[in-house]
Structure formats: C-alpha cells, structure tokens
Amino acid sequence: MVNNFIEGAKEAGAEVEYIKLKDHNIKECTGCYTCWTKTPGRCIFQDDMTMFRKKYCEADLVVFESPLYIFNVTGIMKTFMDRLLPIMKPYMLLDENEYTLHPDRFPEAGEQGFVVFSAAGFPNVEHNFDGLKGMYRCWSSHSENMNLMGEFFLTAAEIIVHPVYAERKNLIAHACHKAGKQIVEEGKINIELMQSVQDPTVSIETFQQQADAFWESLDGKQSYMVSNLKIT
C-alpha cells in the first residue's frame, strides 16, 4: 500500500524519504520532561530521533505505516510518537472545539498533513482499528498544525498475497497509487479511495475457514489447536 502511495506521490513531483524505524536507534521516552524544562526542545537522548524530529517538522506530509499489533501501532511506532514531545511546548491551549493541546515549538514549519496506513489480520474494520484510529485522530485534533488527511486500513491482510486475490490486490495498489498522486496534486484524498481499501476482501466465514486451514497446513498436525499446554 505505502509503496504504491509513494510511487503516486513521486509521479506527481513529491520528494519522498522512506524510513524504517526498526533499522534505527530510538530509545524509549522516560517521561523526564527535560525537553520541556531544563533544555527546551532538546531530549536527553541524542539518538536517531534528533535527526527524525527535524525531518518530521520539515516534511509537508508525514505517512505513518504500521501493522496492527494488539489493536494499535507497533511498539516502535508508539515510541517514535512519544519521542516527538520536544517539538511541543508544555503550555496548554484550548482550541475552538475546547480540545486541550500543546502549542508547536516550531510553528514556522507551518501546517502539516499526515496519512495513516495499517494492515490487520482480522477481517473487520469495526472495533479492530478503533485504538489505532483513535490515537491518530487525537494526534490531529489535539495538535496545532497537524492535520489528518487520510486513513487506509486493510483487513485480512495475510490472505491478500494469495493468487486468487490478485485482482483485489491490484485494486488496492491502484487506489493507493491514485491517493499518493491526488494528495500532492489536489491536497486531499477522495474518501472512496480509502473506502475501497477497507472494503472486506472476503466474508468473515470464508476468512475464518481459510485462516484456520492456513495455520493447520503449517505442520499438518493441528498442533495450533492444542489447548492443554503449560505456560512456560
């Protein structure tokens, strides 16, 4: 999904940098608030987040990509978000909706958009993505200049690689490509493109049968169904 989005954006003239967080040194936030007090804007850790915070502030559009892990982003993505604290100031603002927010430390960077991509194993969007979606929607509504521009949620993601779903895979690739192009050219993404990605690939019943058959096929012994193992 994201590769296609990037290709579309590049075609429309965007300069894109792709960063894989797991390849980088990103320590966890300790909640010391030194970045808000003793050294405003500067974290106690001088790791790769120093460079990423700069890139983040300078970007016109940030694309967050994470598989759905326990109904939210991966741990490293959450750590990345936590470590953005230095780019905010500690003071509290109330916006026109009475949402509390922290002012931008670098408002000269201007308005910024962001788009969210996630893929999940379960076949339903309802409930499954609530945590991830809620986090990013709050990130948008409780910030001064960050605006959520798009959400792409793929369900039953593991089966999409099966040749029988090639047509659906192409449709998703095409929608993401078009969305990447559209956001650069028009500054928005059509809701239909996002919806087409999250339309169910199969019925829940079919999915359940295929998923169970897949796990069973891994060793042919149905050991995945064993329920009397001791916790080790």
Ligand SMILES: Cc1cc2nc3c(=O)[nH]c(=O)nc-3n(C[C@H](O)[C@H](O)[C@H](O)COP(=O)(O)O)c2cc1C
């Ligand atoms: C630790 C872990 C937690 C997961 N939690 C969920 C979950 O809460 N909901 C869900 O639908 N799928 C869950 N999955 C399945 C993944 O979202 C699914 O395999 C997805 O395809 C991963 O994306 P990827 O193929 O891009 O790695 C989980 C997988 C792992 C390994």
